[in-house]
Amino acid sequence: MKLGLITTGGTIAMRKDTSGKSVPALSGENLLDTLPKLAESAQWEIKNFSNFASCNMTPAGMKNLALSVNELFSDPAIGGIVITHGTDTLEETAYFLDTVLSDPRPVVLTAAQRDSSETDSDGPRNLLEAMLVALDPSARERGTLVVLNSEIHAARDVRKLHTSQVNAFTSGAAGSLGNIDLHRVYWHRPPSRTPKLTLPERLANIALVKIYTDMPAGVLEAFFSAAEGLVLEAFGRGNIPPRLVPALEQAVQHGLPVVITSRCLFGRTAPAYGYPGGGADLERSGAWFAGDLSSEKVRLFLALALGLQLPLPEIKRLLEAAGR
The missing domain is CATH 3.40.50.1170 (L-asparaginase, N-terminal domain)
Structure with a gap:
């Protein structure tokens, strides 16, 4: 062959x-x-x-x-x-x-x-x-x-x-x-299917930001003018310090998709916690969740999808399918 x-x-x-x-x-x-x-x-x-x-x-x-x-x-x-x-x-x-x-x-x-x-x-x-x-x-x-x-x-x-x-x-x-x-x-097993995207003329600029304890909101705000989307690598199931939630809401209001991933290497993110800064709070603020897809791979998926100028609801649907 x-x-x-x-x-x-x-x-x-x-x-x-x-x-x-x-x-x-x-x-x-x-x-x-x-x-x-x-x-x-x-x-x-x-x-x-x-x-x-x-x-x-x-x-x-x-x-x-x-x-x-x-x-x-x-x-x-x-x-x-x-x-x-x-x-x-x-x-x-x-x-x-x-x-x-x-x-x-x-x-x-x-x-x-x-x-x-x-x-x-x-x-x-x-x-x-x-x-x-x-x-x-x-x-x-x-x-x-x-x-x-x-x-x-x-x-x-x-x-x-x-x-x-x-x-x-x-x-x-x-x-x-x-x-x-x-x-x-x-x-041993078949693979899970990855949603397919075509190659865009240009790839969108996506910022990947690792959340850390006592993180100032200004760190997130610094990306609003430069990035076309944000991937927030959060704690655990997808939680962040409460002081960052207003900045997240501001990003969503600017029209930026904000996707929550986890700094844990394995396991799913989900809006499981209802306290301030918990996943449910972030979902109410307009954030999306990436399931078990890694931060780096979510960044690439958004770069492709936004580069294709797909509507945000369609990108969210595809991302949910990608993240299972």
């Missing part, structure tokens, strides 16, 4: 320089050379999209990456695409692609926590297993996938939990979609 390989950089494409620090070094061709089985198992169409640490990735870059995926998929012979990426923002890029790509063929992101200079680098194995998933007929119609540490994750659910361990990624209570064992792909 013919596969596409799009390289964006990240630790998987790095080596240590003379100072001992990891820096970008490898092309897509170099990555395929790391294991003979990679070149033997598929015919590859390689696109070296970029070669930087993924802290450099932006929503505009994600949009261009989506366009590159669609360009490769214009070739009907390509059965799937593997994308190599840095782990820092991998979950965001994966979710962006999952939201805007509609082709049923698999798109599989993979990465590494240890660069290619390390004798126990996880990059070659992760790339091999990403290829196996992309070649698997059952990977079709499952949306954008993330393959790391022999696990298959849905773009919607996956999160990075550790800075350096090879098992840094998890899907929490939702669980992985499957795993790879002895070069065979096993599927």
